[in-house]
Amino acid sequence: MTATTVSQRVPARQATTRGRRQVDWRTRYFNWFCVSVLLVFAAIWVIPLIWAADTSLKPDGEIAVNPTTWWSSHFTFAAYRTVLGVGNIQTWYLNSFVISLLAATLSIIVCSMAGFALARTRFRWQRALFALTAVGLLIPSQVLIVPLFKEFNAVHLLNTYWVQVLPAIVTPPIAVFIFYTFFNGIPNELAESAHMDGAGWFHIYRKIYMPLTRPAISAVFIFTFVWKWNDFLWPLLTMTNPRTMTLPVGLSQVSSDYGIQYAEIMASAVLGALPLLVVFLLFQRRIVEGVSTTGLK
Amino acid sequence: MAIQTIALDTPVPVRITDDRTRRPADNRAGWGMAAPFVVIYVIFLIGPTLYGLVMSFFNSSLQRNGLGSAAGLGNYAEAITSADFWSAMWHTVLFTLMTTPPLVVVALLLAIFTDRLRRGRWFYRLVFFAPYVIPSASVALVFTWLYTPGIGLYGTWLEDIGLTAPNWLADPDWAMASVALATVWWTLGFNFVLYLAGLQEIPRDLYEAASVDGASQFTQLRRITLPLLRRTTVLIVALQIIASLKIFDQVYLMTAGGPNFATRVSLMYVYDYGFTDFRTGYAAAASMLYMLLILAASLGWFILSRRQRREA
DSSP states (O other): OOHHHHHHHOSOHHHHHHHHHHHHHHHHHHHHHHHHHHHHHHHHHHHHHHHHHHHHTSOHHHHHHOTTOSOOSSOOSHHHHHHHHHSSHHHHHHHHHHHHHHHHHHHHHHHHHHHHHHHHOOOTTHHHHHHHHHHHHHSOGGGGHHHHHHHHHHTTOTTSHHHHHHHHHHSSTHHHHHHHHHHHHSOHHHHHHHHHTTOOHHHIIIIIIGGGGHHHHHHHHHHHHHHHHHOOHHHHHHOOSTTTOOHHHHHHHHHHHHTTOHHHHHHHHHHHHHHHHHHHHHTHHHHHHHHHHHHHO | OHHHHHGGGSOOOOOOOOOSOOOHHHHHHHHHHHHHHHHHHIIIIIHHHHHHHHHTTBTOOTTSSSOOSBOTTHHHHHHHTOHHHHHHHHHHHHHHHHHHHHHHHHHHHHHHHHHHOSSOHHHHHHHHHGGGGSOHHHHHHHHHHHHOTTTSHHHHHHHHTTOOOOOGGGSTTTHHHHHHHHHHHHHHHHHHHHHHHHHHTSOHHHHHHHHHTTOOHHHHIIIIIHHHTHHHHHHHHHHHHHHHHTOOHHHHHHTTTOSTTTTOOHHHHHHIIIIISOOHHHHHHHHHHHHHHHHHHHHHHHHHHHHHHHHO
16 A cells, blocks of 8 residues: 555565556555445435435425425425424423533533542442442443332422433443543552642542543543433433423424424424534544544543 | 443453552542442432332332332233233344344444545544434434335335335334334444544554555455454444344334334333333333343353453
8 A cells, every 4th residue: 555665675676566566456446446335325324414404495385296306496494493483492402401511511520539539549448339330330221210210200300400410420320430540541659649748639639630631521521411412211201391301302292293394394303413413513523532432442 | 322332341440459558538538529429329320220129029100109019029920921021022132133233244344445545534434423413303303204105215216216115114014124224324323433443553564564465455354454353343243232222212203112013122111111001110120121131231242352351
């Protein structure tokens, strides 16, 4: 592939030049093949999104007559006006935003402190706490829906932000381990010497360790935020009032609201997809890095 | 979803050395900082898990507080002898079997191809990963529209090339496959990104050395790329199986478990019994059995990756 290194390594130049030319020729065909396969798959992948956006911009009457044409002579934002004007979608946006923000922020604060305690301080029952936290990784949150629902029902907290935020801080407790691993990667001497100088552990955590933990903080923030924003089953069970619904739960009701008004339905779908798509476009690199580092480490 | 699928992979280095003597002040500081987590964790994760376990031995109901009358092993016996319960379990496994191979193989191929590009990688990463950040509700709305019999885009395409379009979500034989197809579209990007990261860790000079020795592209793929991606592949397969076993959203939104219960998966079953019939005791028992399925998958992965680590 990179010709310079090849020629440097191999003493017999002439022989390799011929060989390389042959390889290059085959490589080029193979590269063309790769690009065409990729383009086909890319097309398959973007079509649903483009088609949804396209449908949402057509008048309902036209969709009824000619459902599968891409072009319309009367592209219109009417469906968006209907969805934004009539429905509760603004409320759902706000609910989802507040819940995801609270969950992500609190998760960072609570889990980083626990991760620091486990990684850098010594306390009784430390191993037990570590093991108990690890057990939590194995418990799928989905099997908790029945008991957790009864718990919140008993204290009358259904249809509040609390029912969404509180379990999301610790479920699953992966953030503790992300911070734990990260803090362990920071030299222990830093904490030791500060402690010798008389700094309290909380001070060491806040002033020395947290500022060095930016990548872990942003990874945990992004994941908790995105996960909570898209969370469906738990909000579906606990946020039954249209005023308290999150965006995904609200969207699950719109197909019954709009029946066969496909433009309105697709406009709702697009509006539901848009916020995180925009965020993803803006922070593509960081999000992808977050996935690959936390996913692989 | 993302955070749940990655949850199991974090290495758990349980090596807390007690090389320093614990002082009471340190003890207080440690517990003080762990306290908020411990409290929330016990109330909202450990507590409910134990509560669910206890509840599964009682005739609990959603309509009254408390546990209700004792049922002994009655709930478990009922679930184990219920054909509906097993058919829901089978649908969960079937969905996993339908989604895991394409989500791993297609992601791998696309990642290998993308990794070869000199320019434009960001474009494919964008296109394949973007659906992953969309809420399941939006995905379901879009695919229900694409699948609409007679006027949906996919059916029309098939008819354009002379095939008879299936009735997608309304046909018991096709419903699960249709949900699986939408899921592949939705979640492939996650595996794709993990594979891309894995590919980037393979040293380039390995390929250069191989091509100097005259190894063809295919040989390089078979002898270098795939073996060096083994760890990544084990990880991705395991995460995918566990994620697929947790299927609920797409089924609930696109078919509601129908037609004729053909797509009712385990979580849907729990949902139906717990929140439609209000039989929370029975639903808790079904949840516990379902958790065993997921734990079995996690355990299998744990054993496999340990063996792999020992080999390495």
